[in-house]
Amino acid sequence: MATKPKAEEDTSVRKVKTIESVRGMKDILPDEQPYFEYFRRKAQEISEAYSFGHIDTPILEDVKLFERTVGKMTDIVEKEMYVFEDKGGQLVALRPEATASVVRAYINHGMLNLPQPVKLWYLGPMYRYGRPQSGRLRQFYQYGLEVIGGADAVTDAQLILIAVKLFEDLGMKVKVEINSIGTPETRQTYKVELVAFARKHRKNLCEDCQRRLSKSPLRLLDCKEEGCRAVMKEAPQIVDWLDEASKEHFMQLIEYLDELSLPYELNPHLVRGLDYYTRTVFEIVPDRGDGAELGSQSSLGAGGRYDGLVELMGGREETPAVGFAVGIERAVLEMKRQEVEPPALPAPQIFFAQIGAEARRIALRRFEEIRAAGLTAVESFGKASLKAQLETANRSGARFTVILGQKEVMDGTMIVRDMESGAQESIADDKVVEYLKKELK
RNA sequence: GCGGCCAUGGUGAAAUGGUUAUCACAUCGGGUUGUGGUCCCGGCGUUACGGGUUCGAUCCCCGUUGGCCGCCCCA
Numbered sequence: 001m002a003t004k005p006k007a008e009e010d011t012s013v014r015k016v017k018t019i020e021s022v023r024g025m026k027d028i029l030p031d032e033q034p035y036f037e038y039f040r041r042k043a044q045e046i047s048e049a050y051s052f053g054h055i056d057t058p059i060l061e062d063v064k065l066f067e068r069t070v071g072k073m074t075d076i077v078e079k080e081m082y083v084f085e086d087k088g089g090q091l092v093a094l095r096p097e098a099t100a101s102v103v104r105a106y107i108n109h110g111m112l113n114l115p116q117p118v119k120l121w122y123l124g125p126m127y128r129y130g131r132p133q134s135g136r137l138r139q140f141y142q143y144g145l146e147v148i149g150g151a152d153a154v155t156d157a158q159l160i161l162i163a164v165k166l167f168e169d170l171g172m173k174v175k176v177e178i179n180s181i182g183t184p185e186t187r188q189t190y191k192v193e194l195v196a197f198a199r200k201h202r203k204n205l206c207e208d209c210q211r212r213l214s215k216s217p218l219r220l221l222d223c224k225e226e227g228c229r230a231v232m233k234e235a236p237q238i239v240d241w242l243d244e245a246s247k248e249h250f251m252q253l254i255e256y257l258d259e260l261s262l263p264y265e266l267n268p269h270l271v272r273g274l275d276y277y278t279r280t281v282f283e284i285v286p287d288r289g290d291g292a293e294l295g296s297q298s299s300l301g302a303g304g305r306y307d308g309l310v311e312l313m314g315g316r317e318e319t320p321a322v323g324f325a326v327g328i329e330r331a332v333l334e335m336k337r338q339e340v341e342p343p344a345l346p347a348p349q350i351f352f353a354q355i356g357a358e359a360r361r362i363a364l365r366r367f368e369e370i371r372a373a374g375l376t377a378v379e380s381f382g383k384a385s386l387k388a389q390l391e392t393a394n395r396s397g398a399r400f401t402v403i404l405g406q407k408e409v410m411d412g413t414m415i416v417r418d419m420e421s422g423a424q425e426s427i428a429d430d431k432v433v434e435y436l437k438k439e440l441k
Numbered sequence: 442g443c444g445g446c447c448a449u450g451g452u453g454a455a456a457u458g459g460u461u462a463u464c465a466c467a468u469c470g471g472g473u474u475g476u477g478g479u480c481c482c483g484g485c486g487u488u489a490c491g492g493g494u495u496c497g498a499u500c501c502c503c504g505u506u507g508g509c510c511g512c513c514c515c516a
Contacts, residue, residue: 017490023507075514079442097516126516131442134509135516142516208512219514274515283516299516327516355475388470390477405475419477 024129024138035332036141038342040123042169043143043326047121050162052145055120057101059127063091069100069309071275080128094127099276099306099323100313102146107315116149117321123328135297135330144303144325148310151320153249156280156305157256163284163301163324164262170331171340173287174300175263179270180250180279182242184308190241191217201231221269237268246279253280276306280322286334300334301326347397349440350377351419353389355405363404366414366429370402373433375440393419400436 021027028036047054063083070077082094095101102120105111111118123143132138145162147155160176167174181187195217198205202213206225213220221232242250257264264282272281281304303324310319335342350370354363360381370377380392386403393401403415403424414432416439417424427435 020489020507075442080514128515130514131512132508133511136514140516144516216514272515297515302516325516330516353476385470386475387477392477394477401477403476407475415476417476422477424476 022138024132026137026139032332034342034344035335036328039143039170039328039331039335042166043121043123046162046166046169047145050119050158052119052121055102055105055122056124057095057098057105057122059095059125060092061095061101061104063093065100065104066093066096068312069103069274069276070097074275076128076274080130082127082129096128097126097274097325098122098124098142098144099146099309099325102144102323103148103309103313103315103321106148107310107313112149112316112319117155118148119145120148121145133297135327135333137329141328142325143328144323146321146323148321149319150322151307153252153280154256156249156253156322157260157262159303159322159324160257160264160282161260161262163282163303163326166326167284167300167331170335172331172335172338173289174284175265175287176282176284177265177267177270178253178257178280178282179238179267180242180246180253181238181271181277181281181304182246183278186241186243186246187218187238190236190238193236193241194218194220197235198231204228204231218271221271232269238271239268249279272302272304276309276312277304278307280305282324284324284326286338288338297330299327300330346376347399348376348378349399350375350436351389351393351396351398351401352377352379353386353393353401353403354379354381355384355386355403356409359404359406359409362409366402366404366432370433370436373437375433375436399440402432402436 044054063081066077066081072078076096081096083091086092102122106118106120121144124141125139126142127139129138130136145159147159160178164174164176182190195213198209198213198217198220202210204227205213205220206223206228209220209223209225209228212223220228221235223229223232239247239250267283270281270283282302283299284301285298286300301324303322305320305322307318307320310321311317352363352367352370354360363379363381367377367379367381378396378398380389383389383392386405390401399419401417401419403417405415408414408426408429411426412429413426414429415424416427416432416435418439425435
């Protein structure tokens, strides 16, 4: 007892420094989880409804996996990948996307011997080391679907339909933009053509586009500068350079979409940043009505066909595939913007309050009995005063509060309080569950 | 990776080169014996971190870190 603390010493004690989360990584707290859970639930429902199998792949992969698939020269691999050497000296990467892993799994597990096409869905965190912004984090969640082993445009059409339906199921308004970028070969010849065209108008292009000319000419197409847009309007369009088969495929896709009465926008300027895409590419963007300006991180989901990827990875030749992925944080941001309310958990039926040590001990057991009877119940056993407990009960929205105090323990009763009217009744403790069930009907 | 804006309690704000940094909401506790949604009272911050200028800095300067916006890129 005799210690006499609180002297000069105490004031000199330095507070321990807090540790912040790592840049671009954020906590998703309970009050935001309803949005994420709502998304996850709807994503799982639709995946299962269209008979996709669930797959989880490792977060860590061999660096070569992404260099080979996403493309060594892409920004994602070149600048944005978390790469490090593990203790065994292997170069590993935090996955920046999941398609490569899914295809690897398809090959590794001999899924080519399964009935084709193989349909898989996944959901999990991805990692890209970029400058964080709203809608762009270094760790972010993606949900995606892959259909491997299906060549027909009907597959593309159905996948686009699923993508749109998912957002509609979530109560959101979205638009879909589509384009075809043909094969790597046709893309190459088109690039040459496009560069030739752009050079002729070089003086009208912005500084960035001057650079893009040599670095990533396809990006000229979606520059937002007015001058560039004017020039690009006249530019050759990739659809006119498609090989016959790709053109045919694209036409079929459009027919299927028309058949589905699924609205879409042809966007000849839509291109993709990952090397593996072929033919169909599409993007899901919010539909906020009357040409409202969309921010730069507005794309909610994107996908396309990647016919060459399986072979590139060492799988069987000519295994066509399509897929798409959704950025869940972006979807959540857009849900909030469109004022979509995720379903809230229903309020509990019962709050259980106790007064005194003896009552608390028994309360613990009685509480389990109530739950076992199928009623939803909450408590705050850590609180002592009845006042504090009733405050908590009130906030919980519980319909009834069951009160067990010293007196009730002696009588073998419990008090049941109707939280709306404030009316209370004393009930024999073996009749309480029955009573509550009747009242809650 | 480049450019710009910003940084005050859990949240949203206010204030000043100088005694105990203001308010609201949230939260916790209390308003005597076991009772909520109203009311009253109280607790909760070394003004992001580090350095500098100054007799003195939350306020001025520099750096760091983080957030936001645009670019790049992408989901």
